[in-house]
Amino acid sequence: MLMSSLPSTSKTSKFAVIGGGSSSSGSSSLNRSGENSSLNTSLNKNNNSNTNGGLNGSLFSKSQPPEKLTPINAPSASSSSSYAELERHLVQYMHSSTKVLAALQKFVRNNLELKRSSNYKCKKTDSPNIILDVLDLHCDDEDIVTQSLKTLRILARKKQNRENVSLRLVQSISRILQENKDQNAEIASEGSNVLLNICFEGRNISSLSNTNCVPALVELLFDSQNKEVLLAAVGALQSISFQDIGRKMITEANGIPKLCKLLKYNNKDVQKKTISTIHNLTSDIVVVQIIHELGEIPSIIALLKQNSIAIASSAAGCLQNISRVDKARDAIQENNGTAVLTTAIFSTEDPTLQVNSIGALLNILGSSMDEKDIQQRKALKKILSMCLLVGQLKSMTEDLEDDSEFLEVED
Secondary structure, three states, X not given: OOOOOOOOOOOOOOEOOOOOOOOOOOOXXXXXXOOOOEOOEOOOOOOOOOOOOOEOOOOOOOOOOOOOOOOOOOOOOOHHHHHHHHHHHXXXXXXXXXXXXXXXXXXXXXXXXHHHOHHHHOOOOOOOHHHHXXXXXXXXXXXXXXXXXXXXXXXXXXXXXXXXXXXXXXHHHHHHHHHHOOOOHHHHHHHHHHHHHHOOOHHHHHHHHHOOHHHHHHHHHHHOOOHHHHHHHHHHHHHHOOOHHHHHHHHHOOHHHHHHHHHHOOOHHHHHHHHHHHHHHOOOHHHHHHHHHHOOHHHHHHHOOOOOHHHHHHHHHXXXXXXXXXXXXXXXXXXXXXXXXXXXXXXOOOHHHHHHHHHHHHHHHOOOOOOOOHHHHHHXXXXXXXXXXXXXXXXXHHHHHHHHHHHHHHX
């Protein structure tokens, strides 16, 4: 029996900015509300931490947070020529690896910070073809490949560039990831982040279906012990999982078992991206069944106890989705999930965590009801909402008492 639940809203994906952006779990000015969510499905659009990459994005739960964008002034004629200058230089010196590398490094250096990037400020659409030519010609030069990928990642920050992604670009990234096999961690990370940024534009996800991009990303989860590679690869999968076809590709690439293993990875940023991706994936019943068969429901319940609100919210969203399936719902109850969800409701003021937890409880506690008995279900929903209100009032009262004690001390 499938039970409908309250939708779980989650924060959306952000850009992963090249260069030392600090990791953060907060929202950015690019937040979008979760798309394609229904009463039965909780999708998390991007609770992520920052990696050293381009656009980070997942869908229901999107990947890495970028620098907060601020209003940008129109570019001057000189600043808007930055990429054009790079193109001219590469055409002229295409066969000189030294000069090609120097030109790419200069472009990356000058556009490293989003706020100072003349390329990002420029409204012109940039063709990546010259960079793809460089990748074809200098495919054995790891330094040139790395700088080329960083350049593509910078270009993919711009919406107009993401809207004009070619199949050739996607196929090039697929080839690089497959040939690299994480022998060079920076190439693996940069290639993943290019895909992350590209897939921030939902229409590009379907273009991955005729390539080996998704299998290559999934392999990185298994092969890599490098935190930055894992963050970039999971971040890309998070963006891809925002669309039905993307979730299907991840499932067919045997990505579910490998993602589940990362739930226990000893790094909160990796855990956060992973549970956000699984949150998206569990909107598909087949994924719920796989997770139940793998015995990973207790791992998801355990994440509800995390100090990180982002991790706990996505875990609650997963349980909301998982609890639509009878056997999985039973597993939640057998592993004390009902008590943990109830505790989560009253131990936080975060509305997303509260709503996701209530949605899961509605599925679990309402499972014995006839779906046609709308009145009973509404009554249960009302009781849970009232409990939540009482908890919020209690919290407010405690805050007022604390303030009162403070004022008395001051007197």
